Amino acid sequence: MFEFDNFHISMAGLGLAVLVAYWLPRFVSGREPAASALLILLGFTTFLFFPEISVSLDPVEHPKYWEMAAEFCVIIGLFGTGLRIDRLVKREQWMPTARLLGIAMPLCIGALALFGWAVAGLTLAGALLLGAILAPTDPVLAGDVQVGPPSEGGEHPVRYTLTTEAGLNDGLAFPFVHLGILVATAGGLSLELAGEWLARDVIYRIIIGVISGTATGWLLGKLLFEWPRGNALAKTESGVIAFAGVLLAYGGTELIEGYGFIAAFVAGLTLRRSESGHEYHKRLHDFSESLEHALTAMLLVALGAALPVLWPHFTLAALAVAAALILVIRPASAWLSLAGTRFKGRQRAVVAFYGVRGIGSIYYLAYAGRHVDLANEYELWAIVACTIIVSTVVHGLTAGLAVEKVTDGADEDDLQTGLGRVEKAEMGG
Template identity: 25%
Template sequence: MPGSLLLSFAVLLLIGMLISERASRTVISTAVLFLLGGFLLGDGVLDVIPLASGDPVVETLAELALFSVLFTDGMKVGFRDLRTAWHLPGRALLLGLPLTLVITAALAHFVVGLPWLESFLLGAVLAPTDPVFASAIVGREEVPPRLRHLLNVESGVNDGLALPIVLVLLAAAGGTEAGGWQLTEEILLGIAVGVLVPLVVLRLERLPFLKAQDNLQPLLTVSMGLLVLAICTATHANLFLAAFAAGITVASYGPEFRHEFEQFGELLTELLKLAAILVFGALITPAFLFQEIPLAGWVFAVLALTAARPLALWVSFLRSGLPRNQQVAAMWFGPKGFASVVYGILVLESGIGAADELFHLIALVIFLSILAHSSTDVVVAKKLDERESRPL
């Protein structure tokens, strides 16, 4: 990591932590801080962080961050969790996610004029959500439990569901060397590695003469993740699906490790996320936003924020019994999934013909989304709290 990037990250992290308590009660957000920090420190403004799209640190950091996100996301959704409370998240994932993808693709085709293949790739990249950016919603007990559970499970699963679609569409567009059976092999091998490695480690840990010390149990979970990452790197298995499968396997067959790893894992993932957001912001210049994106791109971005997910979830929640104000809150908090940040970088690095145009649109949607959603999460949480506390 270049010295200027490391110094910038350290300073922004210190500022973010010092204002975090106040930020939790206001519209200030650490995600916004790092995004704007990257934007201001990048090329075109202060030129402190000299990064370009082809810089190895961009792709490496993005891959590590997404691996960590998918691993920790998988641990939020063990098989038991999915069986016991699947009603609303199932609607959002099995109906809402595909509809969001299709509506976003239609907007890209008819508003921007992209070909259908690239439009669906754009829709797949922007479909996942990540309410970790809206922590005031999923982290406050005042918010109705059904809504918190819905957003938690949805965000934990939709990155993994969207990933195979992104990979297949990217391969179809010529963005990967793997195609057809080779891509299928990489995906299946990744899932197999993600399932088998944790199962073997958990079985070993339960042997009478092998036992992790209590205070070191989080590191045992980290070692599983690192082993999965190393094996996938050596065998060219898909490391993202391996990470997601490994997280689900740990949650399902070693729930005590999920509990021990939870705080440590969230902090590690948050660090990598913020670093990736800083890099993402540094790739966005004033010229990028205001000269290189046409008016149609801005219209698409606004519609992607205000129409695609709201319309998809409105259909998904018909006759669900979820109160209207909670439906609206769930509809609003998208499409700024962190996975979309990394998928956007992967598209940019893929070298497909429309890579630059797609990245511009992805970056604009996420840029506006982080600004809009991360600055309204506290307001929406307070409104929900007031509504729930209102006497009947």
């Protein structure tokens, strides 16, 4: 009489897991719930008794599904992150971000590669990929540490730095992913290959990503607010334009071999400069944020559902890599990179510690797994899954309170950097 179709079971289980994950925290906190860890846990427990569903979600056997789902999630998050940033301010404000990208991220990649090779027994290519996959922070799961929505303030230097870092380092980690794939494919790295990688995967693709994102953001600004002047698209008040803008920026850039992740963030950042005081920016941001949350919830539940497949590969080494990255490697690398900046004491510690890991790592590993045969692929997925779980627990439960503590009473800092609420009220004038 009853047909228990796996697709319908998946839909019901997904809906139940998301509802419970957002509902349960309300019993213990009045804050917006940090549901990420619960989404993974409930995905695991809900589908534990349906092994055929877990098998169908095997990321090693079906990397394309994971790649596409994570890809959508990340580009929407990056575009929304760009829209969040009200002001492009003086060089001093961007210096901590530049240091985190130029110093901390390469240090993380190198340290993780060495740790993965020495402790987890990974190959050289696998260890390099592990470093590139896990080094970037995540724009999707880091909402508690980012600046506020458009025109609503909250751009304290701590939040500003963490937001801009998350917006850019997903794209800037891609060259190292390509390097790992090159090493895995060629069995080593020659001077010729290194030169080709530097010219194509570092210089060309980054520059194209920036140019394409800037051009797309400028075009979107014109279409939304100026062309035609009397009946521009902003009058429709439809937030779906944000999704269209993401697809155009990302897809167009990838077609000409640029980094679409960089283009998605830069497009949002550039669009925010058009009619900066217009309330339509808030609608675009809210739509993209809602879409991002929905996709993220589904992806985290799916990760939990896939854990039974990955569980045999969870080892003490995987836990050691996750703990080392979150508790030692990222904090130490970022702390060192921030020497000489305006951040001192607790602010420097918070910026260094809250490098949230998540959806971007899923995308990178699925992308690598689809393009090359990896010797330690299940082990890599186990390490990434373990790292995301540890990050959602450690960062998810503490980030909101920790960042609030160091940004309370921040009016003086905000005024000094041109980011105070008074200025935001004057943006349209």
